[in-house]
Amino acid sequence: MSYIFNALSLFPTQSLSNGNGGREFKVGNVANLEVLWFSKCRLRWSFRKACGFRVKSADNSIDSTGREQVEGGVRVDFSTKALESDKMAGSLHWRINDPPSFVVLVKRNAGSKYAVGFYIALTIVLIVAKQILSKRKIQTRHGSVAELVKRGQLRSNRRGISKLDLKYEDPFNNPQVKIEKNNSKIEMCGKVYRLAPVTLTQEQQLTHLQRRSRAYQWKRPTIFLKEGDLVPPNVDPDTVRWIPANHPFATTATELDENLAQNNVFQKDGVPFRVRAEHEALQKKLEALQSAQNEIGINQNNIHEWERSAERSSKLNEQVEPSASLEKQNDEFSSTGNKNLPDKLDKL
Amino acid sequence: MACRLPTNSFLSASSFVHVSPSSHSLPIASSPTKTLSTASFYRRRPNITRAVLQWNRKPQLAGETPRVVVITSGKGGVGKTTTTANIGLSLARLGFSVVAIDADVGLRNLDLLLGLENRVNYTAVEVINGDCRLDQALVRDKRWPSFELLCISKPRSKLPLSFGSKAITWLVDALRSRTAGHPDFVLIDCPAGIDAGFITAIAPADEAVLVTTPDITALRDADRVTGLLECDGIRDIKMIVNRVRTDLIRGEDMMSVLDVQEMLGLPLLGVIPEDAEVIKSTNRGFPLVLNKPPALAGLAFEQAAWRLVEQDSMTAVMVEEEPKKRGFFSFFGG
Numbered sequence: 001m002s003y004i005f006n007a008l009s010l011f012p013t014q015s016l017s018n019g020n021g022g023r024e025f026k027v028g029n030v031a032n033l034e035v036l037w038f039s040k041c042r043l044r045w046s047f048r049k050a051c052g053f054r055v056k057s058a059d060n061s062i063d064s065t066g067r068e069q070v071e072g073g074v075r076v077d078f079s080t081k082a083l084e085s086d087k088m089a090g091s092l093h094w095r096i097n098d099p100p101s102f103v104v105l106v107k108r109n110a111g112s113k114y115a116v117g118f119y120i121a122l123t124i125v126l127i128v129a130k131q132i133l134s135k136r137k138i139q140t141r142h143g144s145v146a147e148l149v150k151r152g153q154l155r156s157n158r159r160g161i162s163k164l165d166l167k168y169e170d171p172f173n174n175p176q177v178k179i180e181k182n183n184s185k186i187e188m189c190g191k192v193y194r195l196a197p198v199t200l201t202q203e204q205q206l207t208h209l210q211r212r213s214r215a216y217q218w219k220r221p222t223i224f225l226k227e228g229d230l231v232p233p234n235v236d237p238d239t240v241r242w243i244p245a246n247h248p249f250a251t252t253a254t255e256l257d258e259n260l261a262q263n264n265v266f267q268k269d270g271v272p273f274r275v276r277a278e279h280e281a282l283q284k285k286l287e288a289l290q291s292a293q294n295e296i297g298i299n300q301n302n303i304h305e306w307e308r309s310a311e312r313s314s315k316l317n318e319q320v321e322p323s324a325s326l327e328k329q330n331d332e333f334s335s336t337g338n339k340n341l342p343d344k345l346d347k348l
Numbered sequence: 349m350a351c352r353l354p355t356n357s358f359l360s361a362s363s364f365v366h367v368s369p370s371s372h373s374l375p376i377a378s379s380p381t382k383t384l385s386t387a388s389f390y391r392r393r394p395n396i397t398r399a400v401l402q403w404n405r406k407p408q409l410a411g412e413t414p415r416v417v418v419i420t421s422g423k424g425g426v427g428k429t430t431t432t433a434n435i436g437l438s439l440a441r442l443g444f445s446v447v448a449i450d451a452d453v454g455l456r457n458l459d460l461l462l463g464l465e466n467r468v469n470y471t472a473v474e475v476i477n478g479d480c481r482l483d484q485a486l487v488r489d490k491r492w493p494s495f496e497l498l499c500i501s502k503p504r505s506k507l508p509l510s511f512g513s514k515a516i517t518w519l520v521d522a523l524r525s526r527t528a529g530h531p532d533f534v535l536i537d538c539p540a541g542i543d544a545g546f547i548t549a550i551a552p553a554d555e556a557v558l559v560t561t562p563d564i565t566a567l568r569d570a571d572r573v574t575g576l577l578e579c580d581g582i583r584d585i586k587m588i589v590n591r592v593r594t595d596l597i598r599g600e601d602m603m604s605v606l607d608v609q610e611m612l613g614l615p616l617l618g619v620i621p622e623d624a625e626v627i628k629s630t631n632r633g634f635p636l637v638l639n640k641p642p643a644l645a646g647l648a649f650e651q652a653a654w655r656l657v658e659q660d661s662m663t664a665v666m667v668e669e670e671p672k673k674r675g676f677f678s679f680f681g682g
Contacts, residue, residue, distance in 0.1 A: 143627070143632045200616075250545075
């Protein structure tokens, strides 16, 4: 009988036919089995090392031993002794005498049963591994909303942030694109496409060009005026673009000279124009204050303060690169210097 | 009138070389060397469409550098900025130096798509005002140092339009004459519409890439914009058909690429399929073409960039998605 148990051990899930009083077991020795749950349409079997098995039924009130009965449904506990009943024994004998074809095969070829078991176990392992890999792939996908959190565009501390993978495919050796030898089909990212010719001819292009030239008469606007302005003389009205005064991003008014703007764009090195102009203006202001100080005549303490401020301004001049910190420093200096100095002068 | 292809014609493929006497005699804007080298071969087999994917060589740069290309559409939301980002980085990957100018003054987004939003300290407006130099306003991409970004203005600042068009032309001229060497490509991301931003963006451009989707609203705007570009003297206009969906084309709920081409009469630079990866790449600030493994849309952008370099256009499109033959072990991912 051991071959039956071995054969059964390969199939952890079995179906129970509901004939014969609701129990017909396709097992020889049930010492290694435990039936956990037995309902109308669902059965679960599992192996356990402990002896004995237990049948729990939610709908069928048949109790073979009468040992245990629970609430509305019936809960049946079997021990190995319960199987000694004649009915069950007869059923088992019938099963043993008339084994299923699979069991016969296993019996005939006892050496290959291990191989069959191995392959089935391998299949299960492969399926599980595939599931785990696909799950991991989903978990590590890029471009999710978590990226927005990482970039500071979305506030959420609960979201996980995946690591950026900054490796790139070689553009000259792309494995995702394959062409058939006859070049009639192409495979991209695992999808196969057939190729068809583009039918646009030069004549058609010219026809479209002529159609558009008739349909659209346009001159690029060169003069931008805000609503209410007068159109300058000798100006083609088609080249005038009217900009609303409250336009969100466009303005017709500017304080900047055109030539100056062009020079700024073409400046390749040195201090940018505005930064330099601000520094020069500040320098002039300081010099003016210094000259005023000399004329008035001040005590030594105030002279030291003047020297300190002069040093600051010289440091500012030395800095070539414009930066936000520099501007901040300038503002701070101008605000403090301009506010404090007249007070001190007044005190004098 | 050229013969119509099935309505479910779909995606771009790559650098195609095709001669089909039944459809047309001249491959559109194909490089002459390719046509000559393959002509005798096609004479023998005239009715077969050929695709030559040349992944194993660097594309040959055609035209005078820097090539100033404006990427425009007319309609908003068709993928101008996505196209600029992906083609720009594709060009950088292919070994060319690129400066991308986000000329969308009010609603700039290119920095977000590229993931450079935290590095934009100065813009072109600061350069014009003299707050910084041009080289300080260029944001170099650390992933591909040959790619640089220049934003026109900060979101809340205003662009003085009295010399707006001139200013962007000066910027391009300054890039041409910079000491570090001029870039091979200057890509200008044009804002939607034909307002002041559009006028500013197209000013320095020599060629244009028109991005459209296969829907009638986008096509009308694209046709109008093409007309304006032609009026402005830009004649080298190629189109990219974006967000193409096979399933809708197969069910005849969406115009095919060839239908779009018939309506606009423009050579095809590329056809980009609808791809969920686009949204993901936007979230990441990591353009599609840098994805590993590359997405289908990313590959299509890369091929469009390839054609842009060689001033080539598609002479064949991909038709019908065929089911791939699955292997015996496909259940296990094989």
